Every structure is written in C-alpha cells, then in structure tokens.
Amino acid sequence: MKVLVRGLRPGVDAATLRKALKPYAEVRAVEFVREGDPNRPWAWVDIAAGALAVWKLVHRLDGRYIAGCHLRWYVPAYRGRTAAPAAA
Incomplete structure (x- = not known):
C-alpha cells in the first residue's frame, strides 16, 4: 500500500529512506517527487x-524524526475497488 511521506530534506535518497524505515516495515519501493520546491521533496x-x-x-510514525527528517505521513483517501458494488 502506498503512502505519502513529506518533510524530507533535499539530501535524502531512496536507499537512505529505505534503510531508515527497515526497522518499522518492509518497503517495496520509494518514488521521490522533487518537482516544485526542491528543498522540500516528498515521496x-x-x-x-x-x-x-x-x-x-502511519499513526505510529507520523511526526517522528527518521533519517534526520521530521516526517509527516499520509494515507491517500482513494483506494481502488477489488469487486463491483452490490446491486441495489
């Protein structure tokens, strides 16, 4: 499941973030977004x-310092459906 992580500093890369999160969860992938303000990337x-x-x-890690960054975590509101809704 993908989550949005903000509060990263410019020098953090995917390997650093992955290593810092290893004690908490298995990370499949990290995709950085540096467009906009390069001093405030998110992933x-x-x-x-x-x-x-x-x-x-997310509740446990939100607001904690990880990899030298004060991270803010967000779970996207939308999740795709795996089955069609029941007929009314």
Missing part, C-alpha cells in the same frame, strides 16, 4: 502490508 512509499497495518504504522 510515495510502497509498504508491503495490508491497509490496517499501514494505518497503524
């Missing part, structure tokens, strides 16, 4: 866990 972090586990992790 999509794909965590190998279900929705409930990711919500708990």
Whole structure:
C-alpha cells in the first residue's frame, strides 16, 4: 500500500529512506517527487502490508524524526475497488 511521506530534506535518497524505515516495515519501493520546491521533496512509499497495518504504522510514525527528517505521513483517501458494488 502506498503512502505519502513529506518533510524530507533535499539530501535524502531512496536507499537512505529505505534503510531508515527497515526497522518499522518492509518497503517495496520509494518514488521521490522533487518537482516544485526542491528543498522540500516528498515521496510515495510502497509498504508491503495490508491497509490496517499501514494505518497503524502511519499513526505510529507520523511526526517522528527518521533519517534526520521530521516526517509527516499520509494515507491517500482513494483506494481502488477489488469487486463491483452490490446491486441495489
């Protein structure tokens, strides 16, 4: 499940963030977004866990200093459906 991570400093790269998060979760991928303000990059972090586990992790890590950064974590509101809705 992908989550948005803000509060990164410019020198942090994917390997550094992945290493810093290793004690907390298995990270599948990190995609940095540096467009806009290069001094305030953010990243999509794909965590190998279900929705409930990711919500708990986000709650636990939000606002903590990790990799020398005061990180803010966000779970996107939209999640794709795996099945069609029931007929009314």
